[in-house]
Amino acid sequence: MPVVKCSSCCSRPCSPIYPPYKGMSSALQALIQFLINTAGEIGALRTPGRAILYHLFYSGEAMTTALLVIDMQNFVTDRINQGVDMFPHNAIDNMHTVLGTFRNSLNPIIHIRHHSTDVGSSLHPDSPLSQPVKGFEEKPGEPVFVKNTSSAFSSTPLLAYLNNHQITRCIVMGAVAGFCVTSTVRSGADAGLNMTVIEDAVISFALKEGMPEAKTILDVTLALLAADFATVIPTKRLSEHLSGKE
Numbered sequence: 001m002p003v004v005k006c007s008s009c010c011s012r013p014c015s016p017i018y019p020p021y022k023g024m025s026s027a028l029q030a031l032i033q034f035l036i037n038t039a040g041e042i043g044a045l046r047t048p049g050r051a052i053l054y055h056l057f058y059s060g061e062a063m064t065t066a067l068l069v070i071d072m073q074n075f076v077t078d079r080i081n082q083g084v085d086m087f088p089h090n091a092i093d094n095m096h097t098v099l100g101t102f103r104n105s106l107n108p109i110i111h112i113r114h115h116s117t118d119v120g121s122s123l124h125p126d127s128p129l130s131q132p133v134k135g136f137e138e139k140p141g142e143p144v145f146v147k148n149t150s151s152a153f154s155s156t157p158l159l160a161y162l163n164n165h166q167i168t169r170c171i172v173m174g175a176v177a178g179f180c181v182t183s184t185v186r187s188g189a190d191a192g193l194n195m196t197v198i199e200d201a202v203i204s205f206a207l208k209e210g211m212p213e214a215k216t217i218l219d220v221t222l223a224l225l226a227a228d229f230a231t232v233i234p235t236k237r238l239s240e241h242l243s244g245k246e
Contacts, residue, residue: 066108066167070174072136075129085206087214094201094235111144112152150183169194173201195230
């Protein structure tokens with residue numbers, strides 16, 4: 001059964017309220033970010049304190065752009081540690097940069113995770129490999145959608161959530177490029193969403209026996225997405241893309 005949860009204040013499924021995009025001065029944004037960061041530093045990160053700040057200051061018009069973090073779970077780092085050919089090699093570092101950009105700009109972040117119902121699967125909820133990669137855990141106010149299909153739209157209420165929050169543009173990063181990333185991007189485009197893929201913040205792995213190579217798969221995947229389904233940009237152009245300067 002599809003699951004969506006929020007880590008802000010309780011274990012109940014809920015819909016976090018995000019900050020207004022229009023009409024908020026940079027000074028006010030800086031003040032809100034300072035209060036939220038301070039709440040985390042004094043220990044409120046694990047209490048309702050930080051969540052209260054989100055709900056006090058983040059009510060209003062919903063953001064129109066969200067980041068989708070796809071399947072950044074321990075199976076990814078396990079493959080890398082096993083020596084499976086992957087590309088780009090700096091993808092995880094770039095993902096951390098993207099997360100920081102979104103959190104500093106107060107844009108919403110949505111985490112997508114894949115769980116299998118097959119006991120013994122590496123992606124079964126009880127498997128350590130199904131857990132989020134360190135540094136990619138959700139923070140208060142960041143919802144998590146758990147899927148059991150390649151596309152995040154096929155087995156979760158993600159589209160309804162985006163519509164309810166007036167989010168019309170999704171910026172995508174995560175794993176794996178030729179599978180769940182491309183499936184999600186294509187489904188989102190078919191649903192009428194404006195999809196953007198960060199080309200150096202998605203991970204590609206080679207198939208069995210190393211062929212085709214990870215870079216070849218990524219190049220073809222991104223070329224097909226750019227042809228008809230998404231805008232493809234590098235991490236360094238993200239800030240301009242968010243500001244609408246391009």
